[in-house]
Amino acid sequence: MITLYPLSHYGQERIIWTNFQQLDSLLSVAPRETIIFIHTDWCSYCRKMEKEVFTKKEIAELINDNYYLIKLDAESVEEINFDQHTWKPQSFKKQTGVYHPLASILLTNQKMIFPTILRYDKTFKLKAVQQKYLSSKELASFLR
Amino acid sequence: MLISIYTYAQHTLKGKISNHEGKAISGATISLENGTHTTVSDTSGNFELQKITSQRQSIQISAIGYQTLKQTILPSDTTIQFKLNTDNLHLNEVVVSATRYGVSKKEAPVIVQVLGPKLFQATQSVAMSETLNYQPGVRVENNCQNCGFSQVRLNGLEGAYSQILINSRSVFSALNSVYGLDQLPTSMIDRIEVVRSGGSALFGANAIAGTINIITKDPVENDWQIKSTNSLIGGRSWDNTVDFNTSYVDEDLKTGVTFYGMHRNRQPFDKNKDGFSEITKLNNTTFGTKAFFKPSDVNKITVDFSTIQEFRRGGDQFNKAPHFTAITEQLETSSLIGGITYDHYLSDYKQKISVYASGQKTTRKSFYGGLGEVPTATDSLRAANSYGDTDDVSFVTGTQYTNNFDEDVFTGGIEFNYNKTNDQIPGYQRIIDQKTKGVGTYAQYEWKPLSSFKALIGMRYDYIFVDGNYQLQQVERSSQKNFGSWNPRLTILYDINNNIQFRGGYARGFRAPQAFNEDMHVTSIGGKQVFVLIGEDLKTEYSNAYTGSFNLSRNFGNTQTSLLVEGFYTQLNNPFTTVLKSESNDIMIEEMRNGTDAYVFGTNVELNIAPSSIFSLQAGGTIQRSRFQSEQLIAEAKPGQEAIMSKDFLRTPNVYGYLNANWKATERFAVDVTGVYTGDMKISHIQQEIMTLKNTHDFMELNLRLGYTFAIHKDFNLELFGGVQNMFNAFQKDFDRGANRDSNYIYGPTKPRTITFGIKIGHFH
Numbered sequence: 001m002i003t004l005y006p007l008s009h010y011g012q013e014r015i016i017w018t019n020f021q022q023l024d025s026l027l028s029v030a031p032r033e034t035i036i037f038i039h040t041d042w043c044s045y046c047r048k049m050e051k052e053v054f055t056k057k058e059i060a061e062l063i064n065d066n067y068y069l070i071k072l073d074a075e076s077v078e079e080i081n082f083d084q085h086t087w088k089p090q091s092f093k094k095q096t097g098v099y100h101p102l103a104s105i106l107l108t109n110q111k112m113i114f115p116t117i118l119r120y121d122k123t124f125k126l127k128a129v130q131q132k133y134l135s136s137k138e139l140a141s142f143l144r
Numbered sequence: 145m146l147i148s149i150y151t152y153a154q155h156t157l158k159g160k161i162s163n164h165e166g167k168a169i170s171g172a173t174i175s176l177e178n179g180t181h182t183t184v185s186d187t188s189g190n191f192e193l194q195k196i197t198s199q200r201q202s203i204q205i206s207a208i209g210y211q212t213l214k215q216t217i218l219p220s221d222t223t224i225q226f227k228l229n230t231d232n233l234h235l236n237e238v239v240v241s242a243t244r245y246g247v248s249k250k251e252a253p254v255i256v257q258v259l260g261p262k263l264f265q266a267t268q269s270v271a272m273s274e275t276l277n278y279q280p281g282v283r284v285e286n287n288c289q290n291c292g293f294s295q296v297r298l299n300g301l302e303g304a305y306s307q308i309l310i311n312s313r314s315v316f317s318a319l320n321s322v323y324g325l326d327q328l329p330t331s332m333i334d335r336i337e338v339v340r341s342g343g344s345a346l347f348g349a350n351a352i353a354g355t356i357n358i359i360t361k362d363p364v365e366n367d368w369q370i371k372s373t374n375s376l377i378g379g380r381s382w383d384n385t386v387d388f389n390t391s392y393v394d395e396d397l398k399t400g401v402t403f404y405g406m407h408r409n410r411q412p413f414d415k416n417k418d419g420f421s422e423i424t425k426l427n428n429t430t431f432g433t434k435a436f437f438k439p440s441d442v443n444k445i446t447v448d449f450s451t452i453q454e455f456r457r458g459g460d461q462f463n464k465a466p467h468f469t470a471i472t473e474q475l476e477t478s479s480l481i482g483g484i485t486y487d488h489y490l491s492d493y494k495q496k497i498s499v500y501a502s503g504q505k506t507t508r509k510s511f512y513g514g515l516g517e518v519p520t521a522t523d524s525l526r527a528a529n530s531y532g533d534t535d536d537v538s539f540v541t542g543t544q545y546t547n548n549f550d551e552d553v554f555t556g557g558i559e560f561n562y563n564k565t566n567d568q569i570p571g572y573q574r575i576i577d578q579k580t581k582g583v584g585t586y587a588q589y590e591w592k593p594l595s596s597f598k599a600l601i602g603m604r605y606d607y608i609f610v611d612g613n614y615q616l617q618q619v620e621r622s623s624q625k626n627f628g629s630w631n632p633r634l635t636i637l638y639d640i641n642n643n644i645q646f647r648g649g650y651a652r653g654f655r656a657p658q659a660f661n662e663d664m665h666v667t668s669i670g671g672k673q674v675f676v677l678i679g680e681d682l683k684t685e686y687s688n689a690y691t692g693s694f695n696l697s698r699n700f701g702n703t704q705t706s707l708l709v710e711g712f713y714t715q716l717n718n719p720f721t722t723v724l725k726s727e728s729n730d731i732m733i734e735e736m737r738n739g740t741d742a743y744v745f746g747t748n749v750e751l752n753i754a755p756s757s758i759f760s761l762q763a764g765g766t767i768q769r770s771r772f773q774s775e776q777l778i779a780e781a782k783p784g785q786e787a788i789m790s791k792d793f794l795r796t797p798n799v800y801g802y803l804n805a806n807w808k809a810t811e812r813f814a815v816d817v818t819g820v821y822t823g824d825m826k827i828s829h830i831q832q833e834i835m836t837l838k839n840t841h842d843f844m845e846l847n848l849r850l851g852y853t854f855a856i857h858k859d860f861n862l863e864l865f866g867g868v869q870n871m872f873n874a875f876q877k878d879f880d881r882g883a884n885r886d887s888n889y890i891y892g893p894t895k896p897r898t899i900t901f902g903i904k905i906g907h908f909h
Contacts, residue, residue: 047365096209096757097169107170112172
């Protein structure tokens with residue numbers, strides 16, 4: 001599988017979101033820490049983070065240089081392939097409070113509150129969790 | 145010292161949480177009521193609580209989007225399956241008014257009804273007055289054809305018995321409440337919380353019938369929206385409104401601001417084509433803002449400000465200056481309302497101190513008068529002098545302290561309020577010059593000794609100064625009173641079982657003798673102006689209000705239902721009433737006096753059904769009686785007319801109700817059907833200066849709205865909406881004709897069949 005992920009870039013400001021499908025190959029070719037941003041449709045703080053925090057130049061640069069960034073809709077009704085497994089949703093109709101199995105697994109032992117930002121090391125072991133809105137300053141210090 | 149050597153045995157409790165269809169719910173919070181054990185369910189919905197004491201205790205399970213489940217577990221329970229039901233009725237919504245700080249609606253000891261943006265939309269309301277009918281026990285009606293003066297009546301008591309708050313502050317003075325309900329655009333309102341009955345004496349004991357708390361928007365995201373609503377009233381008169389709101393919050397969440405505004409133009413509507421309007425001409429421009437700043441994580445400063453400019457006119461010959469017409473009531477109002485609040489949190493957010501100040505300044509130019517049917521030179525002179533000026537200022541400042549103990553909450557505060565009103569119509573030698581000041585201090589303790597029982601015990605002490613001078617032609621009156629009043633309040637909430645909640649309460653209230661909202665308004669009957677004059681030796685009015693209610697929530701299969709049955713009884717001692725005097729002058733006088741003791745009692749019923757997240761139905765009704773203990777004088781006897789007496793309150797139907805049904809047919813298409821039922825009522829009618837009491841018939845108003853949303857772009861939506869209000873044209877058919885009409889003879893729905901359509905664009909959800 002050819003990954004169209006630019007592993008090097010110069011002065012780029014736009015943040016790069018990848019997806020689970022690509023993540024498997026990316027991690028085997030060029031391991032990095034991974035950040036997963038879990039959100040829902042109705043979570044207004046999540047929308048705000050996506051629009052205003054992740055788009056900030058310093059954050060975009062910090063993430064593009066050092067991490068793989070994925071967002072996951074906790075109530076998604078799509079099939080997701082990741083880590084040699086296909087995660088199928090419980091139903092094809094979106095409903096508040098009905099979570100995608102991948103989201104449930106990633107949030108094992110956590111409360112289902114959003115936004116949740118998960119940080120994994122290069123071997124995909126959970127390193128740190130934040131379960132609230134983070135401003136760009138707070139996100140930067142979470143990532144360092 | 146005896147050390148207990150008896151310890152309970154311990155065991156492990158396992159369980160599984162799933163929804164009604166059997167699907168596992170992960171991330172649900174499971175906790176024991178005594179707070180010792182909490183855990184979270186895993187991806188298969190399973191959980192385990194280890195080493196819990198083997199005794200009978202209560203367990204609570206909550207998850208977003210689901211109704212919270214409370215259940216008793218026995219020492220013998222080791223594995224349990226729990227089923228959670230979806231929360232489509234938003235029973236767990238957070239409200240402020242019942243206890244003056246945020247609490248979940250279901251946990252609030254006093255019933256709080258919340259009106260939110262969905263209802264404003266479903267009824268196509270552009271101003272607050274249009275939405276308040278959709279609540280059990282609440283009615284809004286129009287009292288005057290010439291000026292559209294509307295009142296909100298809670299549980300059958302007139303407008304002046306309810307306290308209107310803006311962001312929990314009582315800045316709405318008597319003057320504001322005359323026309324204020326039409327002046328507040330729904331675009332500035334996040335939600336309205338209505339608490340019926342004096343159970344909410346935290347906000348001022350004047351709230352005998354209840355409180356209406358208007359809470360303005362608190363933004364999170366950067367949003368904007370512009371909406372145009374166009375209505376054709378009775379097929380003839382246009383009512384066009386453009387409103388906008390936009391909000392910005394900095395990404396660090398430390399600063400934020402919202403702006404909102406509205407511009408409205410309504411043409412007058414003449415139902416019976418006699419040349420005199422039944423619905424006024426109205427121009428309104430409102431602009432406001434609310435901003436906050438958080439210097440740190442534990443403090444916050446909020447500032448809000450709004451300006452309202454309104455022009456309204458009713459009567460005939462709108463193209464002429466008021467003093468050349470047969471009748472005109474014209475009002476030009478300019479109001480500024482503003483406030484600032486400082487909040488500070490202590491001890492890990494368990495304690496909070498707030499300091500606040502709010503104020504309002506209104507100037508109003510009025511014209512109440514006209515040449516009448518066949519004008520003489522005296523009439524002309526008087527008409528030219530019927531212009532009036534009103535200045536009104538009010539101010540409130542105070543501090544409040546809240547302490548959240550583990551289960552209990554203590555709230556206390558002290559508040560100072562001030563109001564000065566000066567209303568002058570030189571042509572009639574009519575002056576109202578009134579100052580009221582008060583200091584109030586309150587304390588309330590919310591006690592939760594058991595998980596199923598909560599009690600709210602509160603007391604408020606007010607010391608009031610009223611200093612008013614009133615003049616009408618040759619008559620001069622005054623009201624000078626200072627006195628203190630203790631007003632206790634007690635409310636209890638008891639969870640009889642998982643499905644049934646009981647609430648009961650008692651509150652005391654009072655109203656000091658002063659000019660209330662109706663007194664600032666001048667009516668025209670039979671070509672003469674009618675003024676309200678304060679009586680002599682008025683005594684303070686006291687009230688005792690009792691309420692009891694049952695709230696049943698039950699799920700039938702997938703359908704969430706909730707039923708509220710509430711009984712209320714309010715007793716009024718020395719209630720203020722007005723009596724039409726018999727003097728036959730060029731003006732008529734309604735004198736404000738203390739009436740015989742009165743009581744209002746009845747039942748409110750509200751039913752909520754939500755079979756799914758796309759369909760919901762609310763319907764409710766009130767059956768009540770409002771009466772004096774003995775026949776009360778309405779109008780003095782005079783030649784040709786006996787004294788008019790009534791035991792029942794006028795303008796209060798014994799039965800009224802509402803309906804609100806919403807269907808989200810597809811993700812983009814929504815259908816709303818709303819309706820209001822007004823039962824028959826007794827009303828006075830003056831023709832050729834003789835008053836009679838009449839019984840009106842009942843009305844059923846039904847409205848339909850269809851809305852379709854286009855998602856043009858990720859950040860841009862467009863909604864087209866349209867529909868019919870009052871589709872069966874249930875509207876008064878026997879309006880008086882001509883200049884000598886009784887402009888008070890107006891009852892029932894406030895507008896005839898009206899077609900409404902519009903468009904909304906912006907970044908909204």
